[in-house]
Amino acid sequence: MRYKPLFTLGALMFAAGCTTFSPDGGMGRVNELTRSRIQQDAIWIRSKQEEQSARAATRELLTKPLTADDAVKVALLNNRGLQAVYADLGIAEADLVQAGRLRNPGFSFARLRRADELEIERTFLFDVLGLITMPLRTELERRRFALTQTSVATEVLQVAADTRRAWIAAVAAQESAAYMEQVKQAAEASAELARRMAAAGNFSKLDQAREQMFYADAIAQVARARQIALAQRERLTRLMGVMSDQGEAVQFRIPARLPALPKNALDIAELETQAIKNRLDVQRAMQEAENLASTLGLTRATGFISVFEVGYQRNSASNQPRQTGYEIELRLPIFDWGGAKVARAEYTYMQAVHRAADTAVRARSEVREAYAAYRTAFDLAKHYRDEIVPLRKNISEEVLLRYNGMLMSVFELLADARQQIAAVSATIDAQRDFWFADTALHLALTGTSPGAMAFTGMGTTSTTGSTAAEH
Secondary structure (H helix, E strand, O other), X not given: OOOHHHHHHHHHHHHHOOOOOOOOOOHHHHHHHHHHHHOOOOOOOOOHHHHHHHHHHHHHHOOOOOOHHHHHXXXXXXXXXXXXXXXXXXXXXXXXXXXXXXXXXXXXXXXXXXXXXXXXXXXXXXXXXXXXXXXXXXXXXXXXXXXXXXXXXHHHHHHHHHHHHHHHHHHHHHHHHHHHHHHHHHHHHHHHHHHHHHHOOOOOHHHHHHHHHHHHHHHHHHHXXXXXXXXXXXXXXXXXXXXXXXXXXXXXXXXXOOOOOOOOOOOOOOHHHHHHHHOHHHHHHHHHHHHHHHHHHHHHHOOOOOOEEEEEEEEEEOOOOOEEEEEEEEOOOOOOOOHHHHHHHHHHHHHHHHHHHHHHHHHHHXXXXXXXXXXXXXXXXXXXXXXXXXXXXXXXXXXXXXXXXXXXXXXXHHHHHHHHHHHHHHHHHHHHHHHHHHHHHHHHHHOOOOHHHHHOOOOOOOHHHHHHHOO
């Protein structure tokens, strides 16, 4: 029976040493959170084989024009910033495993001699406080690990939303640049016609200068549109993280036009309830408050005890019987009873509670704002598609009929064509803004604050369109 405490101690130490790392490093929970929100998995590349598989999958996706979903897949495979965030999982899990293991026991040995007398002291030290608090510490680190998983999933959703938005901007900029090329060609033909008619004496210098000015402005607008298209494409490239083995950017294709508007706008019931239930930043804030509550309990339990060790001693001296016994080391709470630590933990917990409440308030407001922006963008894009564009088309057809009937001059026909530029450019912008708002709404419902994403580009008119409308 006297060895029973030693067996019990050995069993506890063995159980503490059995805490191991999970096979997936915590990515399973991350993918559960992301799959239910964006229907895609995050990929943590931790080996050469996984890196090769990711490259093969990327090459396959880049062989065809990239859809928005394909661009997100490529980003989740290659974005190095995300790969760096995934390392937080490994760090948090390492802390969890460490919390489930006891501090190594200590051993001290002393050999003392006085004349012919020899004295030997042996002491074995064991951290009893660590053993007592190990379940609490392990549970605390487990909660922190779960919090890290939520944070990583939030980053995945943010990168997915940024990539989708970059894809929308790149396609819209490419479409605008292609249209401005057509505008430039028409302006060039108009300027050449004006030059010939002025040479024949059938056109005034003022009208010729106006046509030449429109052509010169069209050239500038094409250069600007090309630069914007290049910048948006490079932003998409950075988010997808695609490059060749030589470090050069990989070429990829995107559609010539943005997707068509849906037939009907989303009619989401109970927006605020969904945001509170599904938004990861709200869940993270609540998890932080719960974790700090657990920390507060641990701080109160050990507030005035910082060291509690038990040691077994076995001493021997010359011509003396062997001396055995135990030693207890306990730090006396004379100057510090732990009140400051407990107070700090309490204030930190209350801070987390208020932050969680603030996050919930902001989530409700942001989802209402994002949905209002979504409906406004949908209505505007639909108005351009169903009202303005058909009206401009009817006007152009009437102008063409009058020109064919010799009731209008060629320059009146060209002036009408210029007026179409503003309508077409504004239509592209309205369609782009709708898909921006759609992305922001989904992020506001499931991930985190969309920030300024909900209103970026809202109500703007392209420089191309506004400039052309002045002529």
